Structures are given as C-alpha cells and as structure tokens.
Amino acid sequence: MGYVAVKGGTEAIEASLKRLTYERLRGREVIEIKTIQSTMRGLIDQVMSEASLYEPNLAALAIKQAEGSMEEAVFLLRAHRSTLPRLYYSQTVETDRMFVERRISASFKDIPGGQLLGATSDYTHRLLDFQLIHETKEAIEQWLTDYEQERSPKLPSKNLIYFSKVVDYLREEGLFTEHEVDNTPPDDITKKSLEFPASRSERLQTLTRGQTGAVTSLGYASLRGYGQVHPTVGEVRVGMVPIYVAPPNETTEDQENDYYIGEVKITEVESFVPVTKNYNQQENDLEFEIGYGICFGQNETKAIAMSILDQCLEHPEASFPTHDEEFVLLHIDSVESTGFISHLKLPHYVTFQSKLDSVRGVKQEVRKNAK
Template structure:
C-alpha cells in the first residue's frame, strides 16, 4: 500500500529522480563522453536508432547516457522526442543498389560478381574476452590507427559497387520475377496513422524496420525451427551508406529535381526462398524476402527478411499471423505494457476480491446443499439448519 496510499507522491518522484542521478554517477570522476558512446558503442547506437525510428547518432548517444545504457530506455527517450518533431518531407525512393558498401556477402554463390566483402564483422572472430582492452589507452589507439589507417595510403574502407545484386542475376536467368516498376508514391506513415490490418506493404515494412531486435529474432527463429515455413538462403547482405534525397521543394515538380540530404548507414538483406508457381502466368520463380534496417544490425535485417516473407505465407504458425507479428514486435509497446504492471492495481484487485468471495461463498453453499442431500438420502435425517457463510 505504501507507494500510493501514503501521500507524498510528488516528493517521492523527485527523490527517485535524484537517486537515479546518484546511481548513474556514483564512483565516477567524470561523465561519459557522448563522442565515446557514439563511436565506441557503434552497434548499440545503430540498434537504438533503428528501433526508435530516428536516425540521429548524437541523440542516440545522449539517450543511452541518460538511460544508463538500457537500450529500451534509450529507444523510449528517442521515440518521445520524435513525437514533437514535425514531418516536413518524404524522401525519394532510395536506390540501395548503388550504396557505398562496407560489407557485402552472399551465402548463395561462392563466386559472385564483385566478390565477397567481409568488412567489419564478428562472425569469424573467436569470442574470447580480450583482456588487453582493459588497459587500452590513447597511445594504443594511435599506434593501431597509424598502422592500419594512416592519413595517407590507408586501406579503402568503402566500395561503390559496379556489380549487380544477386537478385538481379537471378532475374536475368528468369529464376526470380522481374522487378515491378518503382512507385515513387508517399508511403503509409505508421507514426501518423493507425495501421488497420491487413496492412499495406509500406506499413508492414515500416513496422518491421522499427521492431525490437530480440523479439523479431525470436519470431524469425520460430519460423525457421518448425513453427512456420521460412528457412531462406541469404542471397545478399549489404551494409553501407545509402544516399537520401527529397524532392526539391522549390523545384518545378520534375522528378529528377532532388535535394541531396546526406547518407545513412543501412543493412539490407535479400533472401531467396523456396520457389512457387505464379497462378496467372504459370511461371516458376524463387520468392524473395526483404529486410532493410538503419545502421549495422544484421541480425534484425535477416529476421525482418524472414518475417516479411513469412507474413506472405499461409499457415497457423505465429510468425505467419500478420496481426500477431505486427502488434507484438514494437519494443515501446511491449515494454510499456509489461512494465505498467508496476502501477498500483488495487481497485481492480479489490473488485476481484469481491468476486472471489462471492464465488467461494456460492461454492460452499452448493457443497453444503449437496451434503445435505446426501445425508437426506442416506440417513433420512432432517436437513441441517443454516447455509454456508456468504460474503455479505
């Protein structure tokens, strides 16, 4: 009862807030530098930005600092901030085939045009704690950088691909259906309108792109493992910088009149799934699954490609159920509702208490009645006087 029946809620909140600051800062000489969080917690920043639906590395670093490193808390802060921003523009269709890649792999073909570009990945490093990092200092960093990436003559870290996507190669061979004409229409905005199911494709992709990484991984895993039918091959996984531009607001409406805004790091996954026959044309094609998320978050991009495909299959598995998947993958909604159980619920509980007492009384009364009947039948005695105690 204490945290609500006692007065002083405002004071309690203020003290709790001070305690947060205390626990965040105790035993620290100086505050975490945003720059360090942003640069050295790169993958966490990417995850948080993606789940927040806000590409702002600096604010993501701030949110992580403020939320003591809890990704859910950081996403919450960014989403709330996002609500106050006006939406002024919609970008042009982004051409991911020309993005500057830092990594590109295919698990479908060993030798593919352009080759495998492993790039930054932990996939093939042994996960051993590197105790040297305990004493990593400015000098170590400088020494490494001078050796690996000197100011002049360093390695080329990104590549503008002159090669084509794996999916295009399959299209050339007639193994995948040709791409539909790109429609540069304004997509459904899930932050501005409630999604009514069945969702449009743009709404579905947005919701998947904003989903919580862990939840999506679990659902995709369930589909691969047996609760569903999607177990794809990764045609291509790309991590790189894609250019974003908007229609020139002062332009004459010419579709080529674009304003370049900048580039953003994205992870794109195209999966190849079992083939099917087109009912109309009779053609047999592989079916693609598509995932695109902000930053380098390969796990989520793959999970998205699986779920995107899975939602288009028929079946009773959870990962095939659009409503089940789309209404449960949003981190803000799931964490919000699960944690709301911490709020006092004693009005509803009082109401249930009233009902259980009534039901208990009813049950005891019924039992007493049955026993009386038994006694009547067996011993022909007078019925006992008085019913079981009721609630009221």
C-alpha cells in the same frame, strides 16, 4: 486548519529521481557523448534502428542518460521523435547506389563485384581480450598510423563502381518473377495506426523498428520449424545511402532539383526463398521469392530475421504464428511491449477490490446452493 492531502506521491517520486541520479553519478566518472559515439557503434545502431530515428548524436545522449539500458534509450529517442514535425518524405532510396562497406552473398561463391567482407565480428574468436583493459590513446594512435600506411598503396582507383544486386543476375535467368515497379506512396505507420490486413509497406516499417531481440526470436522460430520459410541469404549489404527530398510544392519530377540532406548507414538483406507456384491448377513450378530486410545502422542479425518474417507474412495461409501478421507485428515493438509489461507495477487495487467482490459473490452463491 483544514485537512491537507499528504504529498506522499510527490515526495516519493522526488526521492526516487534523486536516487536514480545518484546511481548514475556515484562512480564519479563522466562518459563523453563522443566516446559513446565512437566506441559503442553497435549500441548506437541498435538504438537508432529500434527508435526509428537516425541521429547518432542523440542516440549517444540517450544511451548515456539511460545508463546503457536499451529499452530506456530507445524510449527516450522515440519520445523525442514525437516532438519533431514531420514535413517531408524522402525520395525513394536506390540501394544499388549504396556506398558499400560490406557485401556478401551466401548463395554464390562468386558474385560480380566480388564478396566484400568489410568490418564484421563474424570471424573473430570470441575470447575476452584482456589487453583492452589497459588500452591507451597512444596505442590506438600507433595502430591507426600503421593501418593507414599498410592500406594506402592498396587504395582502389578513384572511379566509383556500383555493386549491382545479386538478384539481378537471377532475374535475367527467369528464376525470379519480374515485378512492375510499385510506386504507390507507402502508408506511414507513425501517422496512421496499423489496421489489418496490413499493407506490405506497413509490415516492413513495423519490422524495421522492431526490437532486435523480438525480431530475431520470431525469425528464429520460423527457421526452426514454427514457420515455412527457410531462406538462403542472397545478399547482405552494409553501407551509406544518400537521402534526397524534393523541393516543396514542386510538381516537376526533375531529380536535378532534389535536395541532398545527408546520408544514413543501413543494413539491407535480400533472402531467397523457394516457393511453389501453381499454374493452371495442375502444373507446379518452383520459383524464388525475395524476403526483404532493412534497418538503420549495421545490425545484420535483425535484418536477416526481418527478411524471414517478411516472407512469412507474405504467406498468411501457413498456420504458424510467425505467419500471422497480427501476432508478429503487434508484439515486436520495444516501447509497446516494455511499457505494457512494466505497467503491471502500477497499483491495481481498485480492479482487485472489484474482483474480490465478485469472487466473494460467487462463494456466497455456491454456499447458498449447497444448503
């Protein structure tokens, strides 16, 4: 018989995993993936956005497995994303081709095409609805039938209309600088690590997968005064956009050959920010610039906050942390921040022993000098 290592770690982990499963199952209730998918829209959208993977089914599974913990669900989906080969880039998505479900402008009372309120909790009274405790399937069916009947005569004509962008009208007036279309392929932050100064494509990618709370906080900080961006929301639009990929090894630019691979729901925000433009050193002119926000699913707060931060980072000269791209971009990722904060739970006794040794060394030195 020799000495054998105690399998303390292995056993502790096994027991802990069992306990975790017990906590998930002890209520003896099964939540169906489809239940999560059809009732937890906000949660699913948020998980997909922070995970940067659009797959409502898997997002629902992640939420179930994570027992509703946001950081865990995002983490699960991100880790899954790592195992998927990424073979193609989609064609540019034109958001004025969006199948709009909701579109509002805070800048103009009337916008061509009109304001379309769509589904929003903005005008709900935040009172707990105790009737939901006893909601039944029958009641849901009844409500839906009534709703369909009420709606059917009002259905719009079959002619599709596209809502053009609010900013287009202002561009015509010369209030926005016309920019050349920049078709440089975007840098992919999942294939190349972020280096500074970052390109705008890298900044936007980092912001759009940022943790909702973190992006909101920093956008809010800028708005309150720790930043120089005070936007007016030109337009918020929510809806489905089609995604196309070009056939591989195809050199022609003929869009007719593109494959339609599905549609994703997105929230897109264009904020209008007044900026002073300096011409010929002397003349100052006031113009608008656009802060851009976009994210998977319906998450308007995040998209608006992102549009603020996008503008902030376009102006690194301002001496606020919200205008510092390293400060903003390196601290908003859910998986990175939660991972590093939680790593403090790991044992650090070697490092502590080492520090202890040097503190003792210092004390000795002090005593020696005091004599």
